[in-house]
Each structure stands twice: as C-alpha cells, then as structure tokens.
Amino acid sequence: MKHLVAIDWGSSSLRGARLDAMGSVIEERSFARGVLRVEPGRFDKVFDEHFGDWMQGPDVLCLVSGMAGSKQGWIETPYCPCPARFEDLRSHLTWVEGRPIAILPGMTCKHAGIPDVMRGEETQVFGALHLIGRQDGLLVLPGTHSKWVLVRSGRIQSFATVMTGEFYALLRHQSILARSMPADDGEFDGPAFDQGVSVALSSRSLMQTAFSVRSLSLFDRVRQAALPSYLSGLVIGDELRSQMTHGLDGGGQVVVIGSDALTLRYERALSQQGVTVQQVGAQACWRGLWTLAQALQGEVAA
Amino acid sequence: MKHLVAIDWGSSSLRGARLDAMGSVIEERSFARGVLRVEPGRFDKVFDEHFGDWMQGPDVLCLVSGMAGSKQGWIETPYCPCPARFEDLRSHLTWVEGRPIAILPGMTCKHAGIPDVMRGEETQVFGALHLIGRQDGLLVLPGTHSKWVLVRSGRIQSFATVMTGEFYALLRHQSILARSMPADDGEFDGPAFDQGVSVALSSRSLMQTAFSVRSLSLFDRVRQAALPSYLSGLVIGDELRSQMTHGLDGGGQVVVIGSDALTLRYERALSQQGVTVQQVGAQACWRGLWTLAQALQGEVAA
Numbered sequence: 001m002k003h004l005v006a007i008d009w010g011s012s013s014l015r016g017a018r019l020d021a022m023g024s025v026i027e028e029r030s031f032a033r034g035v036l037r038v039e040p041g042r043f044d045k046v047f048d049e050h051f052g053d054w055m056q057g058p059d060v061l062c063l064v065s066g067m068a069g070s071k072q073g074w075i076e077t078p079y080c081p082c083p084a085r086f087e088d089l090r091s092h093l094t095w096v097e098g099r100p101i102a103i104l105p106g107m108t109c110k111h112a113g114i115p116d117v118m119r120g121e122e123t124q125v126f127g128a129l130h131l132i133g134r135q136d137g138l139l140v141l142p143g144t145h146s147k148w149v150l151v152r153s154g155r156i157q158s159f160a161t162v163m164t165g166e167f168y169a170l171l172r173h174q175s176i177l178a179r180s181m182p183a184d185d186g187e188f189d190g191p192a193f194d195q196g197v198s199v200a201l202s203s204r205s206l207m208q209t210a211f212s213v214r215s216l217s218l219f220d221r222v223r224q225a226a227l228p229s230y231l232s233g234l235v236i237g238d239e240l241r242s243q244m245t246h247g248l249d250g251g252g253q254v255v256v257i258g259s260d261a262l263t264l265r266y267e268r269a270l271s272q273q274g275v276t277v278q279q280v281g282a283q284a285c286w287r288g289l290w291t292l293a294q295a296l297q298g299e300v301a302a
Numbered sequence: 303m304k305h306l307v308a309i310d311w312g313s314s315s316l317r318g319a320r321l322d323a324m325g326s327v328i329e330e331r332s333f334a335r336g337v338l339r340v341e342p343g344r345f346d347k348v349f350d351e352h353f354g355d356w357m358q359g360p361d362v363l364c365l366v367s368g369m370a371g372s373k374q375g376w377i378e379t380p381y382c383p384c385p386a387r388f389e390d391l392r393s394h395l396t397w398v399e400g401r402p403i404a405i406l407p408g409m410t411c412k413h414a415g416i417p418d419v420m421r422g423e424e425t426q427v428f429g430a431l432h433l434i435g436r437q438d439g440l441l442v443l444p445g446t447h448s449k450w451v452l453v454r455s456g457r458i459q460s461f462a463t464v465m466t467g468e469f470y471a472l473l474r475h476q477s478i479l480a481r482s483m484p485a486d487d488g489e490f491d492g493p494a495f496d497q498g499v500s501v502a503l504s505s506r507s508l509m510q511t512a513f514s515v516r517s518l519s520l521f522d523r524v525r526q527a528a529l530p531s532y533l534s535g536l537v538i539g540d541e542l543r544s545q546m547t548h549g550l551d552g553g554g555q556v557v558v559i560g561s562d563a564l565t566l567r568y569e570r571a572l573s574q575q576g577v578t579v580q581q582v583g584a585q586a587c588w589r590g591l592w593t594l595a596q597a598l599q600g601e602v603a604a
Contacts, residue, residue, distance in 0.1 A: 161513040170472045205544030211463040242507030
C-alpha cells in the first residue's frame, strides 16, 4: 500500500495529513491558505510549497477533498449526484495532469426540484461511518453552513444545508439585535441557551423568534450577558426544527462531526427532543480519504 | 373641536400632519430626525423647531405615536398590554408637562410567555380599521420589522413581529449570498419572486431555503439579475408561512398597511395561498390619531 497524502482544501483553510499504510496519521499540517486565498493558476505552486516534501518517492498517492474542486478551486470537478456510495466517487475524480494527485467531486441532491450542494462534507461523512463501523445514520456537520446528511446502506441518500453559523454571525454582529447584546460573547449560559432552543422548537420562523432577543432585553427578562447564548439556542433550535422531518421527534440518534464546543451545544439542544449524539472529530476526513485510497489501490498501482 | 397636530416619531424619521376638525389633512411635513438622531433632552427643542408654528393658539392638541415613547425617546411611556381597544390607550398617555402634547404608549403581548412589542403600528391599525369601517381583521404592516396584528371586536388581541426586511438586507448585502447577486437590485422579476415564495411556503426554515440562492446560481437555474427578486420571495414567503396559523391556509383576506411597491409583493405572495388583500396607505396613522383625539375631546376641553 502506498503512503497517502490526504488534503482538505476548504474555502478559508488548507489542511493536510500524511498517513501510513494502516491509515494512521504520521504528521498533520494546517495553513490559512483556503481556496479563496489562492490566485487562479497558483494551486500547483501553493500545494508544492506546503506539501511538496511529502510527495517524494514513487509510493505516494494524494487525494484532495473540499473546495479545491469548485469553480474557484484547483480544477473544477463536477458534483456527483445522490444517492451514491463513496466508492462511486472514484469515477468522478479529476487527476492533476502527470501527477498522482486526484481531486474529489462534491455531491448534489434535490429537494422539490431545488438543488443543494456540498464539497468535502461527503468525505467526512463516509470517514465517520467507517470509524464507528456503521452503514446507516443521520449525520450532522455543524458550522457556518451546517450539513445534515442521511445515509442508508452505505449510500448518501440526501442532504440539506442550513446556514446556521452564518445567520448567527449576521444577527449577532450586523443586525439591530447587536445593540441589545454585549460586545463579547462571554461565558456560555446553559439555561439561556436552553430557553432559546425551546422557543425556536415551538415556533415557525427564526425571523419571528429572533425579535425576542430585543423584547426580552427590553423587559430585562434575560440578562444582557446571556443574550448571545440565548440567540445561539434560537438558531440551533431553528435548525433542529427544520430537520425534525427525519423522524427524530420521538427520539433517536444522530452522529455529529465537529469540534467539542459546537458538538456539546448540539447535544444539549437535541436532548430536548430526546435525541442522543455520537461524536466524531476532525479525523473523519483523513479516514474518509484513506478509505477511498484503499478502494483506488488496484487502479493506481497499475 | 380643536385642531390636531398628529406626529409619527419613528426610529429614523419624524413625520407630522395638521388636521382640521373633520380629520382632513391640511399640511404634512417629514424630516430625517428620527428618535435615534435626537440627543437626550433635546426632544422639546427639536419638536418646536419643526412644528412650533402649528402649536400656536388655544385650540391645539398634539398626539405623538411611535418611538417617542421608548426608552431612547422623548418621555418613556410604558407599553399597554393586549388585548386592548384604542380608547384604552387614553389612560396610558404621558403628557408633556405644561403642554397640550400627549405621547402614546406602545403595546405588548405574549406568545408562550415570550413578550413582543410595537410602538406606532397600533395607531396605524386602528386608523386603518376606522378608514375601512371594520372592527375585525388580520392586518399586516410590512417592513424592516413587519407586524401581523389580529383585531377582534375592535380590540387588538395579539400581534407578532417578523424581521423580514432586516433579514432581507442582511442576506442581500452582508452574507455569502451577496457574492452570487448583482450589486444593484435591478428590475423586479415576478416569476423568480413567485418561485422564492413557493419554495419558502413548502419549507420549514429560511436558514435552509436561503442557501438555494447560491445553489441555483451554481447551476445557472435562475439568472443572476433575478436572484434578488427570488430572495425577496424567499423571505416574504417565510414570513407568510410563519403566520399561516391565523387560519389563512384556506384563503381569506388581510389588510396590508404600507407603500404600493411593498403591498404589491405581499398581494402577489398571498395570492399563492388564495388570500386577498385590502390596502390602506400612510394616512392610516393620521386617521388613528384623529380618532383618539375625538375620544379625548371631553377630557382635554376641561
């Protein structure tokens, strides 16, 4: 088995890991050189600057997931439609000419005729399922644009993007609500967060519940320092409400792929619905790329 | 009957009208001197600068609605709780010391224990109902913070604030979606707007549907120049979806108080639900204050 150089090239950051034949991480690197910070035509150069030393020798394969395959990225790699197994992505790879470097496609699906897209999250999803030994599940990748991904029999059936993190940032800092809140987020306030989740779950639109940040503050019903936590509960609660169509109303389990801090908030919010959480961390991406490399082994060795 | 000086002192603008004994507008003025642009303690002065000449003579009464009664306003005037008739506001007025000028309270109500507030819209609602000769109705005041107001037997029963205009502005100019859209809104695109409304009505959260601005643009499914209209449809559609609890699913009528351009969009969106619209314009506020002045007449004449 070749050594694998696994790359996660996102919008704002460029991360890489060198894995041994067993899939263990030998070394990791991370740079603030996301796709949006690389000039067109300079991707080869930027890659070599940061990972060139890892590509020495005949036994190296490199797989790149994330925004590197987007229009603004290294080489545009069209989306693979759902439903699809991870192995199906092999026929959608784009190889960098003359080099053992392949760029993964993103995936696309439709909700009532309207397309949705992701790039990179599919790799984390398959990696996470591999790590926990499952073929089925509802997986959540919380963040600026959260992804909810439904997997059945090893196939990504569908997914949805929810702009939770971005809505939080807009409301927190750019909206009229910012005037009611302190400049810094301060300490996380659990009860205020829970109240926000509860209000959102029993409502129908964040555009209505968001105004309660202002009205609760007018009546001093939530102390100012706790309002950012309350708002965080409102947006995460609204996200959960929108995804409860997956039959979670009566409990169940979701796999959350993300950092500890964010996962804890989702776990706390989901517990209000009787839903439990299994967490998988950042290693999901490396495991995903390693799994795909295994599947490619025969082809590439030729 | 005294002459009435009717003032609508909002956050960003200061508007006034002089009415004769029959409630007809003799003269109107408008200034960019909203409550947020007046220093504390300077409200008397600013008022006199702009309307002092209207206050000459013994037979003048002035009623002020809007943010003048807020904490940041002229004199804080506590909210009147729902349900309430317009006449009930009389006992909640704050008189400017030694002058025939009264500031109206705002109103407050609760949804599942969470307070909501408005200042000024109650005056427009009562004025609009008086103009069209009704005691009952669901009224909408579209805008930065839209208000949906339910009136039964002449009483405001409850209302809801929906931050539609503000969400539109944030998404249009501050979010990642701004990159997919042209700098200027350009001409209104009806079919794109209708599609946005339809997508929002069949969805559960704007945080999910908003991302479709990006994905539709990635696949060139909606032309770039039409995306602002599509986004406008998404937010107005989400607002309607959140207010369909008022039994509007099967049709009905709402009264829209607002400008022609905005009313046309709401009328277009509501027609997808079989709901018809009756429009009332800016004169609703003057009529509301004149009606209240009539009710006060006996008290003030003393």
